[in-house]
Amino acid sequence: MHPLLTRQLKRLFGISDEPKLTAALLEVRRLANSDGLQEEARNLLGGLDRLLDQIDNTYQQHEADITLRDQSLEISNEEILQANEKLRRKERRQHAIIESLRHTANELLRSTHLPELSDDETSLEKLSLLMSDLVKERQQVQSKLERTLSELERQKSAIDQHAIVSITDTSGKVTYANEGFCRVSGFQRYELIGKKHPQFNQTDQSAAIIKNLWSTIRHGHTWKGEFANRNKTGTPYRLDATIVPFLDSQGEAFQYIIICTDITERRIFQEQLKDAIHRAESANQAKSEFLANMSHEIRTPMNAIIGLSHLAIEGKSDQRQHEYLSKIQSSAKTLLSIINDILDFSKIEAGEMTLETVDFSLSELLEQVCTIFCFSAEKKSLEVVYSVAPDLPDRYIGDPLRLGQVLTNLASNAVKFTEQGEIVISVTAEESLQGKIRLRFDVSDTGIGLSEDKLAVLFDSFSQADSSTTRKFGGTGLGLAISKSLISIMEGEIGVESTEGEGSNFYFTLPLQINPEREIPKNLQLHGVRTMVVDDLAKSRDTILKTFRFHGANAIGKACGVTWSTILAQSS
Numbered sequence: 001m002h003p004l005l006t007r008q009l010k011r012l013f014g015i016s017d018e019p020k021l022t023a024a025l026l027e028v029r030r031l032a033n034s035d036g037l038q039e040e041a042r043n044l045l046g047g048l049d050r051l052l053d054q055i056d057n058t059y060q061q062h063e064a065d066i067t068l069r070d071q072s073l074e075i076s077n078e079e080i081l082q083a084n085e086k087l088r089r090k091e092r093r094q095h096a097i098i099e100s101l102r103h104t105a106n107e108l109l110r111s112t113h114l115p116e117l118s119d120d121e122t123s124l125e126k127l128s129l130l131m132s133d134l135v136k137e138r139q140q141v142q143s144k145l146e147r148t149l150s151e152l153e154r155q156k157s158a159i160d161q162h163a164i165v166s167i168t169d170t171s172g173k174v175t176y177a178n179e180g181f182c183r184v185s186g187f188q189r190y191e192l193i194g195k196k197h198p199q200f201n202q203t204d205q206s207a208a209i210i211k212n213l214w215s216t217i218r219h220g221h222t223w224k225g226e227f228a229n230r231n232k233t234g235t236p237y238r239l240d241a242t243i244v245p246f247l248d249s250q251g252e253a254f255q256y257i258i259i260c261t262d263i264t265e266r267r268i269f270q271e272q273l274k275d276a277i278h279r280a281e282s283a284n285q286a287k288s289e290f291l292a293n294m295s296h297e298i299r300t301p302m303n304a305i306i307g308l309s310h311l312a313i314e315g316k317s318d319q320r321q322h323e324y325l326s327k328i329q330s331s332a333k334t335l336l337s338i339i340n341d342i343l344d345f346s347k348i349e350a351g352e353m354t355l356e357t358v359d360f361s362l363s364e365l366l367e368q369v370c371t372i373f374c375f376s377a378e379k380k381s382l383e384v385v386y387s388v389a390p391d392l393p394d395r396y397i398g399d400p401l402r403l404g405q406v407l408t409n410l411a412s413n414a415v416k417f418t419e420q421g422e423i424v425i426s427v428t429a430e431e432s433l434q435g436k437i438r439l440r441f442d443v444s445d446t447g448i449g450l451s452e453d454k455l456a457v458l459f460d461s462f463s464q465a466d467s468s469t470t471r472k473f474g475g476t477g478l479g480l481a482i483s484k485s486l487i488s489i490m491e492g493e494i495g496v497e498s499t500e501g502e503g504s505n506f507y508f509t510l511p512l513q514i515n516p517e518r519e520i521p522k523n524l525q526l527h528g529v530r531t532m533v534v535d536d537l538a539k540s541r542d543t544i545l546k547t548f549r550f551h552g553a554n555a556i557g558k559a560c561g562v563t564w565s566t567i568l569a570q571s572s
Contacts, residue, residue, distance in 0.1 A: 002059035164260040186232030360400035386425035390550035414445035421446025527552035
């Protein structure tokens, strides 16, 4: 029986010791089996024995539970202690990991110039995410750096193949020299490393240039220029050089890279070319001066031939002699025109063309120009018209000879290249310039015109539209070149507008000083006068109409295709 139950029964029933209690319980069990008791008493005594057995079993189970509980408590306490120790070790490791992560993260942040983490930052998750981002960024930078280094290596290889490269420290000692540098200087690489350039370069450079070079690169700037050096054998060579300083984080130079190109052959060629150009210019100048100085000697006999042939024609001669003399005179005039062009061009080339500054009448000048080529125009049945804007003054100060020469050249060309139609010379004002006026002269024709590709070279010396032009029309091709030069000397501009097959319009502008003292007032009064201009050429007709209308005339224009009676009937 369980000791606790034994003690409780002993106290309950007043039994002093356990044997007596055992004896009493045996007696109760005997009585429960005897026949002298009533059935209820027997059942009670028998149930008491079973009750005590159940209580005893309960006490035994309770004691076992307590024992088991105590054992469990002992085991749990040990496990808790072990777990706590494990947690403490884990916490120490985690703290060390966090410290290491924060230290590493701060190093990465410092390298990227970002603010560092404070000691309060202890979130492992945040640190892990930050480290992940920083590592990814560092990997990207590393990858980019590797690509950059690879590209730099390729560039260095390309530069080494095509350029002359050396690197020096700040004192000028060579720390690197490529094959190109060794080749041009004539030294082996081991002979160059550690040496300064003056020790192996016999330079022909001036001290001032060397001083400027060092001043430039020591201040962190790039220097560009040429080196005139001599190689190991004393042979001169020239380099086109660029010197770039490498700067540290404080902006101080710690290395200089010199990249050069060998221009020795180019300089030799340039010197030879310069010498050849000088000789050609000298020869050309001598030729031009000779022709300019010979102008009198050449023109005088030609003028004599023309004059004498004219006298012979005017004198008595038979028909055949007259034809011969006419041909001589025509050929002489043509030859004189060619000689004049060549001599004038030579004067312009030699810089000996001088201008007059005299008073002249614009209308008289135009009359003279028209007189020169009118005979040729009449032979081809061409109509010649010149017009001056009515509001323009007539007296100017300038060089009428050269102005007339340009107009004659342009008008003669117009007649030469026009088979039918008209030649119109017009003068208008472009702008007024404080006592001066810029005039525009137009010489238009209805001739063969020019294509776009021919216009580009039209004013070049000795050029015509093509070789067939020279054969068909003659001439030196100098007229337009001379005209352009003369207009340029007189501070003007010249140009052309042309359509092939329709005609051309040559124009030039010229600033001229007005001479008001010699100006004659224009008193032409045609107000109310009825005037009719009959001409089948529209441009000529319009030019004359404008003049009449400016002076007040009631002018109308008609083509020639109608009869006079019809015109008069219409006008009335």
